[in-house]
Amino acid sequence: MKYSLSLISLLLSGLVAVEGLSIFGDSQKVLGGGAVPGDNPLTFCQETHDDDLLTLEKVDLSPNPPKAGEPLYIKATGTLKRDITVDDNAIVDIVVKYGFIKLLSTQADLCEQIKNVDMECPIKKGPITIMKEVQLPKEIPPGKYNVHANAITTDADKKEKDHITCLEATVQFGG
Template identity: 55%
Template structure:
């Protein structure tokens, strides 16, 4: 599966995964309010100390939320970069489908941010990103859990994000009932 960098530097990594290969559909989104990234998205901060993060994510919005397969997803993210993000920055990414690990890899963050028209080094300051993504029609139903731990080239933490999305449960049931079909 390919990655897509969408949303703000750190959210880039986790949101990248949004379109990386069908992570979102019109299903249920589980979010712990205490860890929730501000905005309208399923992103949450990991259970780690974020006091040393070089990026403060202020808001991530998805339109529509939840995203729908076969449609366009608009991702808008804002935040502040406190230290430059240099060549060599990376993301440790894990994607699970239920209990099955689909992806466990380390990817070059600077290669990914190129997808949202950014280049490393990313300088200090306020950053706002908007990106349109086409979500594929073929999204297998089930729960997807995405975990992205993002680091700068010197191993200082940029951020850590996670998301959990359940696909296909409500939409297919609703469509079957509306069309008079069996569940």
Template identity: 50%
Template sequence: MKFNFACAAALSAAGFASALPSWFAESQDVTTFDDATPVPGKNPLVFCKDHDLQKDIVSITNVDLTPNPPESGAQLAIQATGIIHEPIQEGAYIQVTVKYGLIRLVNTKADLCEQTEKADLKCPIEKGILSVTKEVDIPKEVPPGKYTVHAEVFNADDKPITCLDATVTFGGHAADSEL
């Protein structure tokens, strides 16, 4: 059950690839985002709690999701903008974990450049301002419940690109999703 939200969150969070692949089957340890800094825009994304944003290769300036929160059976439009401070090289990767409640559905490492190609971007991605728009279909078969996504993105030399977390509740009301 792939769902471009995790990668989309990571890349969009990265500020350039908010059009990442579909992965809603990867997860990690239970996470709370109470003290986390929200990603600017209309989205359920937050920067990872103990992550030093000053060291990130990408500064995410805005991520908008429509609908927000995402809904099963709907098309998700992702618009992301960010500033790339140094080129993102071939060999960059994303580590994504998705949980359904307490159950880890996915824990995977993916080639970031391969994923960005789905958003019509090719590595190396050069320094500068980058805006990306991507639409992905969310399967209507997504079981109702609370999903937690953790995505860490690294350049080929293991320098952090960004780190994002999100919690989305499917089958509930918008108030049920943590923003």
């Protein structure tokens, strides 16, 4: 499961942080907000994401679809509208399902996860580029995976949480 948490965090946290379970395959279902630009199976969770702190410009995975036992190369670019600091208490809520079976439901500290992509908090406002190579385990079971990852700030001093970004993917891995 460390691979799942890490890969989702890379895409969200460096863009907002990960290094993990590669669940991305060759099948994509557009869920609500449209496809994330680039060669990837990601979609935005909602139709409107103009208020997100992170504007994702492009995410490329190579190979796409990834292959078990081989390296996955990730390149993601975006623009952060404001600094994200430790005081923001930024988190990433992640749910991974294998078909209808929930494999993982967790909440991760964004500033901890961002270290997996050689970044640290504060994450400075402006352009962000993440490049990461992840060695995928050959034991990844083939099948349909559903992923939902939502990154927000949870600063107690603010009345409202700031939405960083939310991504989803429904993919078929292997077989």
